[in-house]
Amino acid sequence: MTSNRFRTVAAIGQATLLLAIWARLQATWALDPRKALTQYAQDVWQIEHGLPSNTITAILQTRDGYLWLATDNGLVRFDGVRFTVFNKTNTPALGSNSIGALLEDREGTLWIGTSAGLVRFKNGTWTVYTTRDGLSDNSVTSLSQDHEGSLWIGTESGGVNRFANGKFSVYTRQQGLASNHVRATYVDRQGVLWVGTTEGLNRFHEGRFITYTAKEGVPPGSVTTFSEDEEGALWIGTATGLIRFKDGTFTSMSKGGFSPRTLRTMIHDRAGNLWVGTYGGGLYRLSRGSWSRLTVKEGLSDDRVLSLYEDREGSLWVGTRGGLNRFKDERVTAYTAREGLPDQWVYSVCEDRDGSIWIGTRGGLARWKAGMLVTYTTAQGLPSNVVRALHVDRKGNLWIGTDGGGLARWSEGRFVVYGKKQGLMGDRVYAVYEDRSGRLWVGTYGQGFYQLKDGRFLGFSIEGDRVRRVGPGIRPQGFVRVIYEDRRGNLWIGARRALFRLKGEDATFYARQQGFSPGELVTSFYEDEDGTLWIGTYGGGLNRFRDGKFTVYTTDDGLPDNVIYQILEDDRGDLWMSSNRGIFRVSRKELNDFAQGKVTSLTPSVYGTAEGMKSSECNGGNQSAGCKTHDGRLWFPTTKGVVAIDPIRFRANPLPPPVIIEQIKVDKNVLDLTKTAQAPPGKGELEITYTALRFL
Structure with missing residues (x-):
């Protein structure tokens, strides 16, 4: 959201001021249902930010992009930066500061339900309707519009009113309502009007209301809210729980993790998730058949939830008695100890055949699958809780390199440990890799590297610019953090301040003398579709190796x-790299252009805490310090959890923000923007106040 004032002194010629607002576009995203509720970005606005009250009873986004809030101390218009308050002092038509309902009709008219009547706001003009105009009760509790364009108004004690052709028709207990105290109205996709009252559920049929009771499966008591899912089922919130109505049958949904409480508000988002606001129990989400809950303990501003709304950009707005909350998807999703990791400090991450994400931390091994996280430590047979390296071989076995406990293999639900008995002399395993021929390679911290052959480990020592095979029982030397095979069958060994390429028995050494920039150590390899090898280092930057040249x-x-x-x-050909200063993205084309002298500098996009990382400092120097999963997401370990990135979310927002001119002054005189405005020629002072309505 941007909001600005533009002020200039200039020659003003005769002009006609025309305002064009971009047409609304439907957003193509919603809150990712795979995420825990704590993984969404949350913002809270309260009185100190400009709200007239922390009690938000209704929320609505109008077609021009503004967000409107109903409070118990006035009506509020929000552009993402500024709150503009309308109350009975500056807007006498309101009559009361207690606002209970909001609706935008098909023509773009805003209707406001207050405790002192019904108010219409159209083209800058406020009109009030009260009992003097035929409204049965001035206290308006709900608003809906049917398929014919009629407005249905629920009231505190006067039943339901129908407003059509400028006239009110009143429906009360005499027309079949269970009670004249109306809490909610709703028009479903079939055009059927449903009414919730303090005494039960009603449906409008042929001019009268039908009441549903316990006989049909509706518990007695107050009906407070409605929502319809993508299958056309009607969900009904009551003072005692949740009901679903489909094909003439009412089914109780107050089970499976959902505690019956007073439901105050409810919506289905565009992804099909059901969101339920309760009075005292916080916010609930039903996604893929499973309930999850967010309360004050997890950051909700208040457990008394009064209103819910999904805006056109997919953010969820939650009105409570403790302020306005906005939940949106972070472009980077973080998994931390809050989501169940055994430790915040993550070293490695990989995906196995069934889609499980394995995460190596300083406090044990974690497995993330289908929203559930399971932890493994020394108590379950892991040789050390410091998990440095992870690799899944072609048979589906997970290999785990630990710091101080050697190597382990997870197979058929148990850990098999490898050490000196099998010829592995080093117990600080930082790299595990399987080449195309099925050979397993293991790199260690200061203890050389190994090849597993016929159940035994063969040791290799790095000595200066040479690689030497050592005999059984002899501890090799050398720091090896990463091992990689290219498509030509060369095996690359990332070592301390050096790089080796093995081809059979031959080893080629690369360091500064050969044009390579090793830094303190080599950390990562990646070969692209063109056969170019990209090499990451600690302190030496990024190296490109192609046609024998760095x-x-x-x-x-x-x-x-x-x-x-x-x-x-990623799938678009951009390279993503993790570092101590965040995760950055740069196109391969730009990198190749630099290598060919076509450009002289790079323009990477850098992401950190502003995009959802809990820390911009990533972790690495072990294998694997990141992976690309089958769904295209990119995972990187950090010093505060592991993060997942969906590159699609980093594309440009397809919804251009509507730009609205809110006020124009010529020589300090305000122009009427509802009419064609003209200014005389000559020199003068022009002041334009405008806003761009974007809430991401």
Whole structure:
């Protein structure tokens, strides 16, 4: 959201001021149902931010993009930056500051239900309707519009009113209502009007209301809210629980993790999730048959939820007695100890065949699957709780490299540990990799690297610019953090301040003398579809190896950091890299253009805490410090959890923000924007106040 004032002194020629507002576009996203409620970005606005009251009874976004709020101390218009308050002092038509209902009709007219009558706001003009005009009760509790365009008005004690052709028709107990005290009205897709009263549920049929009772499956008591799902089923909120009506049958839904409480508000979002606001029990979400709950303990401003609304950009707005809440998808999703990780400090992450995400931390191993997280530690047989390396082999076995406990394999629900008995002399395992021929390679911290062959580990020592095979029982030397095989069958070994390429028995050494920038250590490899090898380092930046030549990219060329922990490619050909200064994205084309001298600097996009990371500092120097999963998401370990990135969410918002001119002054005189405005020629002072309505 941007909101600005533009002020200039200029020659003003005779002009006609025309205002064009972009047409509304339907958003193509909603809150990701795979996320825990705590993983959404949350913003809270209260009195200190400009609200006239913390009690938000209704929320509505009108077609021009403004968000309107009903409170017990006035009507509020919100552009994402500023709250504009309308009350009985500055807007006498309101009559009361107690606002209970909002509706925008098909013609774009805003209707406001107050405790002192019904108010219409159209083209800048306020009109009030009260009992003097035929309204049965001035206290308006709900508003709906039917398929014929008639307005239905629920009242506190005067039943339901129908407003059509400028006249009110009144329906009360005499026409079959269970009670004259109306709490909710709703028109379903079939055009049927439903009314919730303090004494039960009603449906309008052929000029009268039919009441549903316990005989039909509707418990006695107050009916407070309605919502319709994508299958056409009507969900009904009551003082005692939740009911679903489909094909003539009422079914209680107050089960499976949902505690019956007073339901005050309810909506289905565009992804099909059901959101339920309760009075005292917080906010509930029903997604994929499972309930989850958010309360004050998890950050909700108040457990008394009064209103819910999904805006055109997919954000969820929650009105409570403690202020206005906005939940939106972070572009980066973080999984932390709050979601159940055994430790915030994450070293490695990988995906197995069934889609499980395995996460190696400083406090154990975690498995994330279908929204559930299971932790494994030494209590379950893990040789060490410090999990550095993870790799899934072609048979589906998970290999775990630990710091101090050696190597383990997770197979058929148990850990099998490998150590000196099998020839693995190093117990600080930082890299595990299987090549295309099925050979398993293991890299260690200061203890060389190994190949698993016929159940035994063969050791290799790094000695200066050489790689030497060592005999059984001899501890190798060398720091190896990453191992990788390219499509030509070369095995690349990332070592301390050096790089080795193994081809059979031959080893080629690369360091600064060969044009390579190793930094302190080599951290990652990635070979793209063109056969170019990209190499990340700790302190040496990014290296490109193609046709026997290295190209080096550093902060001098535009990179945000010279520490590159992991390199992943998305489906559009962009490279994503993790660093100590966030995660950044740069196109392969731009990198290749730099190598060919077509450009002289890089323009990466950098992401950090502003996009949802809990810390911008990533982790790496082990394998694997990130992975791309089958759904296209990119996962990176950080010092505060593991993060998942859906690259699609980093594309431009397809909804252009409507730009609205709110006020124009010429020589300090306000122009009437409801009419064609003209200013005389000559020099003068022009002041334009405008806003761009965007809430992401």
